Amino acid sequence: MPPNPLAEIRLAYSRAAALAAIAHGEQYQWANAALDQAGFTKRDDGSDSMPGPDVRPARHRRTRPLATSPAYHDPSAVPRR
Template identity: 60%
Template structure:
């Protein structure tokens, strides 16, 4: 893959949603959207995709070859999902 592939998928684990959250980006982000949908991820209102926690290993195993077919790079974020961080901040402020 080139240094900046035209379609990219970033995956993070969300404790709050108990599953994977995936974001598509890049010049050809529609290719990444297609790969995520084909792999069984559900599109959320905010534009991200989700798969439940009980199917995380299966989802990742399925997503990798599909992403390659759609010419999308796949990376796993080592950082917590930002939505979980926001929930923690909101919970802390309400106490």
């Protein structure tokens, strides 16, 4: 890798912006084009961002109960096609 790349993307994670990216370098337009194609959106401060996964279920510690149907734990109970 050259000591000073022509274009570079720095990634960071924040609670407000989820995945944030900053394009820089002599040819930063190349990095901006790559971010656009990857689905990032431009922010007012000049950086780009992509929403992260919905963390609300994890924040509230939601769980999903296990099924009681025999088909889920007994391979012989699964109907054959």
